[in-house]
Amino acid sequence: MENSQLNSGNPRVDIEYRKKKSAEEMRHQVVSFALMIFLTLIAFATVAIKGFSAWFIVPFILLLAIVQVIFQLYYFMHMSHKGHEAPSMFLYSGLLVGMLTLLAFTTIIWW
Amino acid sequence: MHAEEKLSLETWPAEPEKSTLEAKNKFLGFWFFLGGETVLFASLFATYLALKDKVPDSTHTLAKDLYDLPLTFVATMLLLTSSLTSVYAMYHMKNFNAKKMNTWLIITVLLGAAFLALEVYEFSHYVHEYNHTFTSSAFGSAFYTLTGFHGAHVAFGLMWFLTLIIRNSKRGLNLYNAPKFYVASLYWHFIDVVWVFIFTVVYLMGMVG
Numbered sequence: 001m002e003n004s005q006l007n008s009g010n011p012r013v014d015i016e017y018r019k020k021k022s023a024e025e026m027r028h029q030v031v032s033f034a035l036m037i038f039l040t041l042i043a044f045a046t047v048a049i050k051g052f053s054a055w056f057i058v059p060f061i062l063l064l065a066i067v068q069v070i071f072q073l074y075y076f077m078h079m080s081h082k083g084h085e086a087p088s089m090f091l092y093s094g095l096l097v098g099m100l101t102l103l104a105f106t107t108i109i110w111w
Numbered sequence: 112m113h114a115e116e117k118l119s120l121e122t123w124p125a126e127p128e129k130s131t132l133e134a135k136n137k138f139l140g141f142w143f144f145l146g147g148e149t150v151l152f153a154s155l156f157a158t159y160l161a162l163k164d165k166v167p168d169s170t171h172t173l174a175k176d177l178y179d180l181p182l183t184f185v186a187t188m189l190l191l192t193s194s195l196t197s198v199y200a201m202y203h204m205k206n207f208n209a210k211k212m213n214t215w216l217i218i219t220v221l222l223g224a225a226f227l228a229l230e231v232y233e234f235s236h237y238v239h240e241y242n243h244t245f246t247s248s249a250f251g252s253a254f255y256t257l258t259g260f261h262g263a264h265v266a267f268g269l270m271w272f273l274t275l276i277i278r279n280s281k282r283g284l285n286l287y288n289a290p291k292f293y294v295a296s297l298y299w300h301f302i303d304v305v306w307v308f309i310f311t312v313v314y315l316m317g318m319v320g
Contacts, residue, residue, distance in 0.1 A: 046315075069307050102156060
């Protein structure tokens with residue numbers, strides 16, 4: 001089993017260890033939540049403060065969205081953990097196919 | 112380990128979502144489904160971008176005058192927070208605490224329901240104030256298909272959580288239902304992933320013009 005190295009054979013020790021592990025993970029998740037809120041605030045503020053040109057705003061808020069989604073995928077959905085090779089492959093192949101559609105629709109039928 | 116095993120805090124595995132064959136299949140199959148969902152939503156985003164502001168005449172309202180930043184902001188905060196509360200629920204699932212897990216799931220459901228209520232208000236506002244409907248223009252069709260599909264996902268996620276909570280309310284956690292909770296929470300996070308792009312691409316970029 002994958003988690004066999006987590007089990008020392010002594011249940012008490014294992015629980016302590018695991019509790020510490022999941023508390024540590026929780027801390028990472030709370031930090032990424034704070035960052036996600038922060039990125040959202042920046043994105044909304046960039047649009048609300050009328051003064052930046054669209055040429056700056058659009059790539060900038062798209063970048064913020066991508067960073068935020070990476071936090072969501074790797075911390076909230078645990079893709080940073082071991083054993084997520086197949087999920088990454090599924091997700092990124094889906095993204096690749098989807099990007100082709102996006103590219104076609106925004107370049108060929110844009111006008 | 113097998114699904115029917117009676118477990119205690121001592122014997123609860125570190126990764127209950129992957130500790131039986133059924134759980135592993137569920138986990139893999141669900142991620143495969145999310146790959147498909149990525150294609151689906153990317154196509155809807157592509158359609159929206161191609162048809163944005165494509166209206167038959169000047170009596171139709173364009174994206175710039177339609178969207179309301181404060182409303183979108185509140186909806187975003189609700190959904191983002193509900194993503195965190197479902198993380199809390201999974202934290203308690205891993206610690207074999209069904210009661211706390213259920214409490215956080217109920218909070219998640221409430222936040223999701225509030226998001227959905229805001230979206231319903233938003234759509235009815237557009238229909239009644241701006242005559243922006245599904246059939247009024249290509250822009251309307253593309254907008255409601257994309258945001259409506261996301262809203263339907265939220266509604267389905269709420270039903271899913273509620274069904275799991277009610278069905279397992281007297282059972283406690285075991286290796287049969289823990290993967291189900293885990294997969295439902297993955298679905299919920301994915302809904303939030305899609306929303307991040309909706310508020311950015313549809314609402315914020317729509318306001319910029």
